[in-house]
Amino acid sequence: MKIAIHHRKGSFSERWIAYCEKNAIDYKVVNAFDSDIIQQVKDCDAFMWHHHHGHFKDVIAAKKILFSLEQAGIKVFPDFNTGWHFDDKVAQKYLLEAIDAPLVPSYVFYDKKEAMTWAQQTSYPKVFKLKGGAGATNVKLVKNKKDAEKLINQAFGKGFSQFDRLNNLKEKCSKYKNGKESLLGVAKGVGRLVVSSDFDRQQAPERGYIYFQDFIPNEGFDIRVVVIENKAVALKRVTRKNDFRASGSGNLVFENEHIDKRYIKIAFDLSEKLKTSSLAIDLIHSKQDAIYVVEISYGFPMLNFLDCASGYWDNMLNWHQSYFNLQEWIIGSSLKDIKDRD
Structure with missing residues (x-):
């Protein structure tokens, strides 16, 4: 048995490699972005890749490579059932509704007029989300119809950046006050107000749809x-x-x-x-x-x-x-x- 592992510092791959070495399991480290990656892993029984939503190359390549290898009979992680909906909240809406999961009531619109009609009739507050992003990035509380209409206009206009620079700085400042972020981290957040990240420059704006969930009052x-x-x-x-x-x-x-x-x-x-x-x-x-x-x-x-x-x-x-x-x-x-x- 032989396993191929795409290695990224700070990812699951560090522990996978340690596990293989501890248990004398045959493995090789590969670069998933090599043009001949399919050929490289053909002599392996499995291919494992902890791909990340915040790495643009991962976003555009990981699912294509993993699911192609799965079709060829190679065990992959994450496999299709596990990973096809990753970092796509709209896909998750459809999936969870299809299996009757107790999903927070969710709404997606691909037409501006329909979205506006809904916004005028629904109750508030609502929660706005982009389909991608983790750690509560790209998530906003929509308090009233005016807020919803503003977001709808932007969704069907210039769109939304995947990286919210101002929110990023606010998060870093908040964590700094709680001792969970360094002063250097806050300084980097200030810098991001001026200089965008590589991911932000490469990722196209999110537009052409809008997604909301009900706000569920809870215990915090x-x-x-x-x-x-x-x-x-x-x-x-x-x-x-x-x-x-x-x-x-x-x-x-x-x-x-x-x-x-x-x-x-x-x-x-x-x-x-x-x-x-x-x-x-x-x-x-x-x-x-x-x-x-x-x-x-x-x-x-x-x-x-x-x-x-x-x-x-x-x-x-x-x-x-x-x-x-x-x-x-x-x-x-x-x-x-x-x-x-x-």
């Missing part, structure tokens, strides 16, 4: 659950001060086995229906005691779960007090699938 946090194979871990993310967004806040609480099991059950149910090998789900609890799915992903920050490495749930909702390594779970599950297939 969301729950992130990650399901890999038959195991799940979870953490609570508290909203920013004077803000409604929890994703990317950095305010993490690890309640481990004390987290409401309903979140875990929903996560396992969705993972089974979607046939994913890695599923990260963001959920919120309304003040009416209902749990809603906000969005999903195949990936998650490398360091999020280091502080809660004390246990996990199995798919029967039993708690296991045990150390874990999510990236090892991913590669271990991929190896098991290859053995089962052979």
Whole structure:
């Protein structure tokens, strides 16, 4: 058995390589952007790539390469079921509605007139989102019809940059006050007001559609659950001060086995229906005691779960007090699938 791994510093690949070396698994590091990448991995049983929504080359190449190799019979991570909807909230809307998941009521329009008619008739507040972006970037609270109409005009006019420079600076300043960002990081945020990032310059403006979700009054946090194979871990993310967004806040609480099991059950149910090998789900609890799915992903920050490495749930909702390594779970599950297939 041989595994090809696209390596990027700070990504899952660091732990995948360490796992292979620790367990004497044959592997090779490849560059997915080489023109002959398909030929390079033909002698491998698997190809693994932790591609990132914020790297433009990843955005334009990863899914094409991964799904092509999957069609050729090579085990890939993430596979199609796991990754086709990654960083596309509109795609997730259709997918989650199709399987009757408890999605926050969501609305997408591709016609300006229809969007304006809806904006004049709906209730507020609403939450505006671009289809791409993580950590609550490109997410705004829409308080009234005037705000909605302004966003609709922009969506069907000049469009939206994928990188919100002002919001980026605000985030860095907020984290600096909480000791989670350096002064150098804040200075870089100021610099981004003048000099755009490579990603921002390369990515075309988002236009021609608009996407909203209902605002669900809640207790000021969301729950992130990650399901890999038959195991799940979870953490609570508290909203920013004077803000409604929890994703990317950095305010993490690890309640481990004390987290409401309903979140875990929903996560396992969705993972089974979607046939994913890695599923990260963001959920919120309304003040009416209902749990809603906000969005999903195949990936998650490398360091999020280091502080809660004390246990996990199995798919029967039993708690296991045990150390874990999510990236090892991913590669271990991929190896098991290859053995089962052979």
